[in-house]
Amino acid sequence: MIEYSQPNTHxxxxxxxxxxxxxxxxxxxxxxxxxxxxxxxNYIGDVGAHIAKCLWYFRNHNTExxxxxxxxxxxxxxYSQAVKKLDEAEGEEKIKFQQEVSHILQKLEAKDKAFTEExxxxxxxxxxxxxxxxxxxxxxxxxxxxxxxxxxxxxxxVIEGEEKGTFERSEGAIGINLEAEDLGFFMxxxxxxxxxxxxxxxxxxxxxxxxxGVKRSIYVVGAEQTLHFKQVFATLKRMGYSxxxxxxxxxxxxxxxxxxxxxxxxxxxxxxSQLRNEIIESIQSAHxxxxxxxxxxQELDETAxxxxxxxxxxxxxxQDSNKQIVFSMKxxxxxxxxxxxxxxxxxxxxxxxxxxxxREVSTDVDYSLLTHANEKKLLRQLxxxxxxxxxxxxxxxxxxxxxxxxEFSKDFSxxxxxxxxxxxxxxxxxxxxxxxxxxxxxxxxQGLHLLGITPPERM
RNA sequence: GCACCCGUAGCUCAGCUGGAUAGAGCAUCAGUUUGCGGUACUGAGGGUCAUAGGUUCGACUCCUAUCGGGUGCACCA
Numbered sequence: 001m002i003e004y005s006q007p008n009t010h011x012x013x014x015x016x017x018x019x020x021x022x023x024x025x026x027x028x029x030x031x032x033x034x035x036x037x038x039x040x041x042n043y044i045g046d047v048g049a050h051i052a053k054c055l056w057y058f059r060n061h062n063t064e065x066x067x068x069x070x071x072x073x074x075x076x077x078x079y080s081q082a083v084k085k086l087d088e089a090e091g092e093e094k095i096k097f098q099q100e101v102s103h104i105l106q107k108l109e110a111k112d113k114a115f116t117e118e119x120x121x122x123x124x125x126x127x128x129x130x131x132x133x134x135x136x137x138x139x140x141x142x143x144x145x146x147x148x149x150x151x152x153x154x155x156x157x158v159i160e161g162e163e164k165g166t167f168e169r170s171e172g173a174i175g176i177n178l179e180a181e182d183l184g185f186f187m188x189x190x191x192x193x194x195x196x197x198x199x200x201x202x203x204x205x206x207x208x209x210x211x212x213g214v215k216r217s218i219y220v221v222g223a224e225q226t227l228h229f230k231q232v233f234a235t236l237k238r239m240g241y242s243x244x245x246x247x248x249x250x251x252x253x254x255x256x257x258x259x260x261x262x263x264x265x266x267x268x269x270x271x272x273s274q275l276r277n278e279i280i281e282s283i284q285s286a287h288x289x290x291x292x293x294x295x296x297x298q299e300l301d302e303t304a305x306x307x308x309x310x311x312x313x314x315x316x317x318x319q320d321s322n323k324q325i326v327f328s329m330k331x332x333x334x335x336x337x338x339x340x341x342x343x344x345x346x347x348x349x350x351x352x353x354x355x356x357x358x359r360e361v362s363t364d365v366d367y368s369l370l371t372h373a374n375e376k377k378l379l380r381q382l383x384x385x386x387x388x389x390x391x392x393x394x395x396x397x398x399x400x401x402x403x404x405x406x407e408f409s410k411d412f413s414x415x416x417x418x419x420x421x422x423x424x425x426x427x428x429x430x431x432x433x434x435x436x437x438x439x440x441x442x443x444x445x446q447g448l449h450l451l452g453i454t455p456p457e458r459m
Numbered sequence: 460g461c462a463c464c465c466g467u468a469g470c471u472c473a474g475c476u477g478g479a480u481a482g483a484g485c486a487u488c489a490g491u492u493u494g495c496g497g498u499a500c501u502g503a504g505g506g507u508c509a510u511a512g513g514u515u516c517g518a519c520u521c522c523u524a525u526c527g528g529g530u531g532c533a534c535c536a
Contacts, residue, residue, distance in 0.1 A: 008536075048536065147536095173534055182462095190534045197536045224530050226463065253464070254530080261529090287498070319472065322464060324529065331471075335498055337484040338472085345498055353495050391475080403473065406483085413499060422495040437495095459498090 001039045001208055002028050004220035005134075005141075008045035009126035010054040012076030013133055014269035015327055016255040016262050022316035023252055024220040025139045025452045026398040033450055034393045039212065043145045043204065044130075046123050050079060050264075052105040055118060057082035060100065072129030073273060075122055080267030109194065133272060137309060138452060143212075147200050150207060154199035157206065157239075158189045166238055178234050186231040201232045202239075209243050216246040218396070223251035223322065250396050252321035258328065270327055279308045282333045283341075287459060303456040307341055310453045314340030317451055318402040338406055343448060344455035346409035350441040351457050353421050357434055365432040374415035375433070378440055381408045385443055389450060398451060405447045412440055 004024020007017055028040040057078045067074050089097050107115040134140070158174050161167035167176045172191030178184060188198050208214040219229060229249035236244045254261060262269045283304045291300065315332055319325060335341035354361070370379065384404070392401040421437060424430035448455055 006536095045536065050536080171533080175533070185533060187533045192534085194534085196534070222530090223464065225536085227531055228536090251464085256529080265535095323472080324465070326471090328471095331485090334485075337498095339484085339498095341498070342484095345496085349496060349499085356495055395475095399473090400475085403483095410483090414501095416495075417491090417500050420495060458496090 001041055001212060001214045001216070002031065002218045002220065003041050003043055003145075004028075005139075006043045006045060006221065007126075007130055008048075008050060008264075009072070009123045010051050010075045010079050011126075011264040012073050012269060013129060013272045014262055014264070015272055015275050016269070018272055018275070018312065019252060019255050019316045019321075019325065020220055020222070021134075021137065021139055022313045022452065023250070023321060023398060025137075026313070026317055026401075026450060027218065027220070027250075027393065027396060029450045029452060030389055030393040030398060030401065033446075034390055036393075039142045039214070040140070041143045041145060042141045043147070044127070045147050046126075047108075047147045047151055049101075049105060051119065051123075052101050052108060053082040053086065054079040055108075055115070055122065056097075056101045056104050057085065058122070059104075059118075061085065066125070070129055070273065072126035073271060075125055076264060076271075077267070080264065083265045084267070136276070136305065137313075138454060145204060145207070150200045150203035151195050153206070154195050154201075154203035155189065155193075157202050158195075158199055161188075161239070176235050176238065178231060181230075181234045183227070183231050183234055186235060188235070198228070198232060198235075201228075202235065205232070205236055205241070205247070209241060215243065217243070217248070219247070219249045221249060221251065223253050225249070226251050248396075250321070253324040255325045255327050258326060262327075270329070275312065275329070275332060276308060278329060279311055279332060280304050283307050283311075283335070286335065287341075303459050306454055306456045307335075307344055307459060310340035310344045310448070310455065311335065312340070313452050314343060314402060317398045318406065320397070320399050340453065343405055343409045343444070344453070345459065346412050347441060347444050347448070347455040348457065348459050349416060350412065350437050350444070353434075353437055354441070357421060357430070359431065359434060361435055361438045362431060363435060365435050366428050367432060369426075369429045369432045370436055372415070372419050374411065374418050375436060377411045378408075378415055378436060381411060382439055382443055385447065389447075392450075401447060402451055405444065405451070408440070408444060408447070412437075412444070 002024055004027075005017065005021050007013055024040070028038055031038045054075055058075070061081075062078060064074075086094070086097055086101070104115065108119055158167060161176075162169060162174050167174050167188060170185065173187055174189040175185050175187040178186050186198065187196060188202070190196060205217070208217055221229065226249065233244050233247050233249075236247070256262065257268065257270070259268075284300070287307065288295075288300055288304060295303075311332065316325075318338065370376065381404075388401055388404045392398055415437075419433060421430055421433045424433055445455065
């Protein structure tokens with residue numbers, strides 16, 4: 001089971017979330033290719049204080065009517081404004097605001113009808129946004145967990161754990177002493193009886209083990225939570241779950257802004273939709289303008305979408321996950337050199353060859369004719385492909401595959417310049433080259449697919 | 460204070476379990492088409508691999524210390 005994405009409802013989906021999705025989706029595809037029985041899952045953050053704050057602002061201070069589209073994103077703005085308003089309030093007003101937020105939180109915890117309905121409605125707005133984004137990205141989950149569904153189970157686990165003596169009470173709260181593992185004290189339930197992130201993670205893990213029979217569990221979560229997962233795994237081990245030996249937290253470094261960390265709280269984020277719009281616009285004006293008259297609108301749109309997905313995912317995956325990405329919009333609009341656009345362009349050029357040669361691709365060729373250094377390099381890459389995919393999975397590093405595919409595309413471009421199929425000296429050489437390039441295209445297609453990319457046939 | 464991650468060309472990054480003259484892209488400069496899509500290809504310049512020690516026949520890679528950037532460390536997620 002590979003858990004990834006985990007967005008919070010009532011917050012905007014930003015480019016930092018995209019790194020997680022690209023990584024998790026690619027790993028899922030790679031493990032499936034390598035023969036594993038994989039379940040890709042999402043875990044939606046649909047409970048917590050951030051929602052109370054968002055609803056508080058929505059009820060008490062919002063004057064706008066919700067937009068028709070991207071209402072989840074709009075809620076994210078309300079959340080940022082709520083945080084701002086709460087921070088800026090002073091004196092009696094501040095206390096009043098905090099009480100109001102706290103009141104909403106309590107009503108939600110108590111499953112109050114009116115508040116629950118409002119929560120469900122707004123949660124759905126966010127989910128609609130997420131589904132739209134995943135669909136555009138061609139990312140599919142086999143199952144979706146919600147924090148709200150493991151909340152109660154988590155509380156129960158912790159309370160029973162305290163009765164059994166596995167957990168202990170401290171300063172009114174319940175936690176577990178992990179000093180023997182050098183992991184300090186791990187808080188599991190607040191002194192007011194409310195659950196924490198950790199509470200739910202225990203219940204979620206239990207559900208993964210017991211209901212899904214998960215043997216190996218991968219969590220794709222930001223590196224800032226490394227300690228948290230060490231604590232979660234140590235706690236599960238104390239609880240007697242031997243499967244914890246096969247639990248792995250795959251950390252990745254943050255996507256930063258030049259001025260620092262992105263924060264939904266502070267509202268200084270680059271939204272995913274912003275990146276998507278700018279990339280599509282850039283592709284349409286730079287790459288597809290020449291086809292505007294002779295292609296259908298549908299093909300123009302689909303092609304722009306495919307190239308944009310390639311640019312975004314490749315950009316997220318070609319760099320090692322433990323290295324920060326400092327986000328700069330102009331870097332993501334580049335379509336030359338080591339980019340996703342270059343890879344799909346290489347693919348398109350190979351396919352273009354096939355369309356111009358009337359000969360059928362046949363395996364009945366004289367392989368010994370492929371003697372050019374550039375042809376040999378391609379043969380070598382074809383041979384290494386499966387090994388690279390295997391290692392990329394076992395080392396949790398789609399970046400290895402991404403880099404291999406870039407080199408592969410580069411090798412193709414070189415061969416393309418030196419070993420023409422159309423103008424091959426002999427019929428036999430043409431047949432051999434046609435097969436070689438056909439195999440290169442098929443392998444590149446498969447490799448891109450493992451990165452979550454579907455190249456267009458022409459662009 | 461303690462812990463973890465990062466520090467390689469002007470910029471963004473590769474460098475597989477230590478192995479020969481450290482590789483790409485962008486940027487700069489010079490070239491390539493009467494031959495399959497020039498969003499491409501060829502070539503040039505540019506690096507005391509943060510610093511100082513140590514281990515080793517051999518270190519970008521392993522160990523120690525220091526400096527710089529990031530992140531985390533009990534009621535956020």
